[in-house]
Amino acid sequence: MSWRKRACSQSPWGAILNKANLETSYINRKSTNENGKRSIAKRASEFVENGDTLYIDYGTTTLLFTREILSKKDLTTLTNSLPIEHLHF
Numbered sequence: 001m002s003w004r005k006r007a008c009s010q011s012p013w014g015a016i017l018n019k020a021n022l023e024t025s026y027i028n029r030k031s032t033n034e035n036g037k038r039s040i041a042k043r044a045s046e047f048v049e050n051g052d053t054l055y056i057d058y059g060t061t062t063l064l065f066t067r068e069i070l071s072k073k074d075l076t077t078l079t080n081s082l083p084i085e086h087l088h089f
Contacts (some may be wrong), residue, residue: 028062041065050074056084063087 040061045068048054052072054063058081066084069075079085 030063031070032060037061037064041068045069048072048075052076053078055079057080058084 002026002039013067024032026071037060041064044065048069053076054069056079062079062081063083066077066087070087
């Protein structure tokens with residue numbers, strides 16, 4: 001079987017679905033490798049200084065990162081993530 005046939009499938013409506021881009025559930029990803037994500041988040045937060053401006057993308061690691069930087073002062077943040085937005089800087 002070619003790699004294209006393994007990576008794609010046809011939906012009942014005739015559309016081609018790219019299986020490589022299907023996301024797993026946010027809840028499932030949140031609990032997967034949580035210790036590693038916490039470690040990454042903690043290390044990344046060390047680069048953030050008071051007064052920085054940040055764009056924080058949607059994701060489970062970035063949610064942990066955001067929790068790490070909540071104590072920073074005068075941050076300007078932009079995000080497309082409702083879970084991050086709900087942390088209230």
